[in-house]
Amino acid sequence: MREQLLIAAPELWVLLMACVVMTVDVFTSRERRGIIHLLVMLTLMFAAIITLRGDYHSGGTWAVTAFSETFIRDPMSDVLKLFSFAVMALVYTYAKHYLRHFGLYRGDFYTLTLFALLGVMFLISANSLITVYLGLELLSLSSYALVAFNRESKRGSESAMKYFVLGSMASGLLLYGMSMVYGATGSLELQTISETIRNGREGDVLLVFGLVFLVAGVAFKLGLAPFHMWVPDVYHGAPAAVTLFISTVPKLAAFAMAFRLLHSAMGPLHADWQQMLVLLALLSLAVGNFAAIMQTNIKRMLAYSTVSHMGFVLLGLLPASAEGFGAAMFYVIAYALMSAAAFGVLILLSADGVEAENLDDFKGLNHRNSWYAAIMAMVMFSMAGVPVFIGFFAKWLVIKAAIDAGLIVLAVAAVVFSVIGAFYYLRVIKLMYFDDPLNDKAIEAPVDFGAAISLNGILMLGLGLFSSSLIAICMASFSYL
Amino acid sequence: MDIPIPQTVFYLFSFIMVAAAIMVITVRNPVYAALFLVLTFFSAAAIWLLLEAEFLAIVLVVVYVGAVMVLFLFVVMMLDINLAPLKEGFVSYLPVGIAVALLMAAEMLVVVWTRDRFGPEIYPVPAAAEAGTSNTAALGELLYTNFLLPFEIAGVILLVAIVSAVTLTLRKRSGVRSQSPSHQVRVKRDERVRLVDIASESPDGRSD
């Protein structure tokens, strides 16, 4: 039992600290909320240390399971968790500024996001259908509450309601698919499922039937067209601090979930799910890029850009090869970092109790503060896939993986759509550098905020220039395939 | 003639369940809709019982029928919802809804219809449990050992439900007059009673 607990030590630590934070929150006065922030940052730091100290790295490939095979720890899960902690630290730093500004600086934000992080961790490390589902529910339930976090905002409540209804339906679909898979294979554990399928159940229609629902559930979580309806509304309606969270860390978990369900469990049915994903990828690329051009609201624009980015992630998943999964993993990590920086700048522009959410708010940002404008420019270049930035390498890798798998048409389509998509990213840069500002108010940020966003921006460039090590880590995570 | 009782009961309850589920979404009055939902849950519990999932069946009745739906019914009965707008758009969305439903039903039939793909031959009926087997004990033996982690995650999810409920609905209202029992208990004698030394007076008004 002790070894099993050690395997899941990062999760247990986060759970413990979530409870501690919650209790400390109710016993401290409003003025001393800083303690909560500090505690949460320490939680993330120690969680990262505990994850790094897990001594399972003997030999090139390793994977340990615990709790009767419901929990797995492998290189992919460790890397994704470490990046979740890092991105969460950025999220908290940006969010604190926002919450203070809008009078929402409450402990609930920290507890709910910590529980969501716990859901993300369980989802990443899930090795059984039931753990996948429960991790997903933990993440989703916390997210629904977070979207409605600002109770004064009607739009927030409305989008939380939409998110909740659509999310429950997606959970229902996923659960239905899982029940079919369980019925056909008689097991909940992912490896056993794939073995059972390999031993003469490849042609089972019931399995394909279940697979359709699994794919639908995954597509909803990733926000792929045509299951993307919730994305723009939720991004737009939620407070920027929550949008910042929703657009970053859960995507890492959604990638892990896609990998676990589609490859670990349904790997033998690769030919079947590949067809479905090709369709989803094409639709997402088209819908995401075309719809984003028409937006005047930057939150909605970024929402549609998420849809297209997730389409790119699918390109990496499609070949079901080690290189493909590594590329897709690199893509989601890059996307989480880019998205964090984009929403960080967005939060920075909020002033006088009004969220900056229109493209016009970015007008002339260069005149107001050239450094933050430069960061935003780097993020936009990176999202558009301009060389030397991290986003370029991410796109390049997934397209290369798709070409290697013989999906030439899809790869060409991806390139065409990313060129179309470049238009709306470059428009933001044009607004920042060539338009006159609407107001001349200087942009102020606390020291930690400034440091975090500078680091985040530099990472766009730095991880682009020195991308090989991160790429190597991502590729190594799947070297056992 | 020999009528197989389990099959008859299954068809009876599934017919009631489907009919009640359709009524839930078509009746005009939300109170009736809630009551039909209760009937749906109840029939589902009966079907679970047929599948020998005793404990789940009873929990469905106790938790959903007994607690969730009754609380829900209270709200629906008391709430001032205007019934007319709820039904707006029902007719205009109906064709799309029916089309999607038919499509899904057709897809499911493709899978389920053919006997050699999805019949008792491929997925045989498991042997019935012996009389006296305790479903609850079997569940308990697995739930707290093999499914330990999912069980604890379920606990965390319930905790999140508590936190979110408090976050989303709790409002501090100002100007509410209420008693505070802890204050009342902790009160000191000195805060309520003041002993004042008053010099006694003599009848003629002269103090001594």
Next chain:
Amino acid sequence: MLAEYFPVLVFLGISTVIGVALVTLGGLLGPSNPDSEKLSPYECGFEAFEDTRMKFDVRYYLVAILFIIFDLEIAFFIPWAVALDEIGWLGFNAMLLFVALLIVGFVVEWKNGALEWE
């Protein structure tokens, strides 16, 4: 096992028959001559002030949700209690952690004042 539940089925059948019979018999045999005064809502003799339906304090939902959560947790206790002999200390500690989570939730809602009605 199913045979053990046969009496329940019979009971259900009989109670349904009795329930339907009582309502139909009452409707058939009882006198029924309604008029508008009889059917109007009665409020202590004067005109009704407002509709029966009203805005509901959101606090009600809070109490209801908290009740349901604890109700659900009770459901987890039953199989645990039944199987306690077989699952040993592992199962016992599992429930201990589960309850500890609950208690944290309980402390939080208590301190937040969610249990007070004002």
